[in-house]
Amino acid sequence: MARIGVLGGMGPLATVDFMDKLVKLTPASRDQEHIPVIVANLPHVHDCSDAILGNGKNPLPQLLEGIELLNNVAAGVVVIPCNSAHHWFEALCQASKAPVLHIAKVAVEAIISDGVSKVAIFATEGALACGIYQRELESKEIPYLLPEAQRGQLAINDCIREIKAGNFERGGHYLSMACKEAADHGASTLILGNNELPIAAQYADVQGLTLLDSTLELARASVEYALIRGWNRLGWDS
Amino acid sequence: MARIGVLGGMGPLATVDFMDKLVKLTPASRDQEHIPVIVANLPHVHDCSDAILGNGKNPLPQLLEGIELLNNVAAGVVVIPCNSAHHWFEALCQASKAPVLHIAKVAVEAIISDGVSKVAIFATEGALACGIYQRELESKEIPYLLPEAQRGQLAINDCIREIKAGNFERGGHYLSMACKEAADHGASTLILGNNELPIAAQYADVQGLTLLDSTLELARASVEYALIRGWNRLGWDS
Numbered sequence: 001m002a003r004i005g006v007l008g009g010m011g012p013l014a015t016v017d018f019m020d021k022l023v024k025l026t027p028a029s030r031d032q033e034h035i036p037v038i039v040a041n042l043p044h045v046h047d048c049s050d051a052i053l054g055n056g057k058n059p060l061p062q063l064l065e066g067i068e069l070l071n072n073v074a075a076g077v078v079v080i081p082c083n084s085a086h087h088w089f090e091a092l093c094q095a096s097k098a099p100v101l102h103i104a105k106v107a108v109e110a111i112i113s114d115g116v117s118k119v120a121i122f123a124t125e126g127a128l129a130c131g132i133y134q135r136e137l138e139s140k141e142i143p144y145l146l147p148e149a150q151r152g153q154l155a156i157n158d159c160i161r162e163i164k165a166g167n168f169e170r171g172g173h174y175l176s177m178a179c180k181e182a183a184d185h186g187a188s189t190l191i192l193g194n195n196e197l198p199i200a201a202q203y204a205d206v207q208g209l210t211l212l213d214s215t216l217e218l219a220r221a222s223v224e225y226a227l228i229r230g231w232n233r234l235g236w237d238s
Numbered sequence: 239m240a241r242i243g244v245l246g247g248m249g250p251l252a253t254v255d256f257m258d259k260l261v262k263l264t265p266a267s268r269d270q271e272h273i274p275v276i277v278a279n280l281p282h283v284h285d286c287s288d289a290i291l292g293n294g295k296n297p298l299p300q301l302l303e304g305i306e307l308l309n310n311v312a313a314g315v316v317v318i319p320c321n322s323a324h325h326w327f328e329a330l331c332q333a334s335k336a337p338v339l340h341i342a343k344v345a346v347e348a349i350i351s352d353g354v355s356k357v358a359i360f361a362t363e364g365a366l367a368c369g370i371y372q373r374e375l376e377s378k379e380i381p382y383l384l385p386e387a388q389r390g391q392l393a394i395n396d397c398i399r400e401i402k403a404g405n406f407e408r409g410g411h412y413l414s415m416a417c418k419e420a421a422d423h424g425a426s427t428l429i430l431g432n433n434e435l436p437i438a439a440q441y442a443d444v445q446g447l448t449l450l451d452s453t454l455e456l457a458r459a460s461v462e463y464a465l466i467r468g469w470n471r472l473g474w475d476s
Contacts, residue, residue, distance in 0.1 A: 009269065009272065009274065009275075010269055011269040011272070012261045012264075012269065012272045012275075013258075013261050013262075015257075016254060016257045016258045016261055019253075019254045019257060019277075019279075020251075020254045020258075023250045023251050023254055024251075024404065026250075028281075028403075028404075029402070029403040030285075030399075030402055030403065031247065031248055031249040031250065031281045031282075031283070031285070031402060032281060032282050032283075032284075032285070033281075034247065034249070034250045034279075034281035034282075035281070036247065036279060036280050036281060036282060037247075037250075037277070037279040038276070038277065038278055038279070038307075039257075039275070039276065039277035039279065040276055040311075041257075041272075041274060041275040041276065041277065042274050043269045043270060043271075043272035043273070043274060044269075044270050044272075044274060044472040045269070045270075046270075047268075047269070047270070069276075069311055072310070072311070073278075073307055073310070073311060161268075164267070164268055164269060165266070165267040165268065166262065166266075234282040
């Protein structure tokens, strides 16, 4: 059970970014000191945001297949580098023998709330509609703002679509637009609450904003979970 | 069975590099047009090169566990982004219901042999000892050279070790040294026949040399295998 199970592919490049961060966050000088990970990269899962908004098929049966697969290969914990999929978090937890980490919880936990004036939530419209970040921020009494529906949010939607299509510069351009709006509205911190956005951020102008990368925080929480349990030391004596 | 199975973790970052290349080589404008992939990232596998040289434990039982896992999750083809593991290729093929692609075969297939004067093989000492690249090049009558045992090969060994430890600049430095020696000996093309080397190449001076990246070629062959079979179109009508 000493393996991280990753339910990925939503999108595939976001999963690669998650894996890259997970490997680089692991303190290791050779292969055998790393953490075993099984990745189910299942990109055919129906678009989670569309489904939340009532515009697409329900991805839950496909997500449950992924959960079953990861449990069958002895995952000791499951993580999902797709924020929007967390709309179905309770159902996925119920179906999983292995605990599932919640990306919004671990991301918001990482905010150092002292001195944070206002946090902007950047996410899909579906993730915003199901309120996964709003709930966490409210429970910590951190003030937040959302992008304007007809301006910043449209730029974020375009950004996500461009990154999924492999158009990195264009994705960065749209993220820069959304960042400028957030800064103009007094945001000091941005939650990148969608897993294409950290990729776009490498191509965007994010000056003056503190970025909270939900992919990075999920990777950090995953590594911590595994290291505490010694999953990186499997190969030392065997 | 419409999934690529990746036996990875040797090393973990090389597997991330492979996944990144696989995703970027797939022609897709949205998640649902990508290829399903299951990655078994099993970094505790004993060092393959050491074992080939008689200096370490036999990794074959662990590699077979990975093959079994990937077959159990319905992989339709298995790929291994670790050159040295191909020493056990026959045994892995015999144990796998799904076909296994051979990294050295697909890499050497990609050499355009017209006008290639001499190809230098950069690999672990174990991979060189088992001759996976030499055999392929000989069968195509492509002349090759190996790094000097006490100079270029030591630099390659150091390069691989540094990349596995996350020291990218130092890895690049050692690869540059090995490249200079190969160029001085008349090599025009380098086979990066180890999967840490393409990562190091981003930090190295490889001027004037044509690089043949075995990770990239394995990713290309994997994508082709899947696209021919329509594995990227699973989600379109479902």
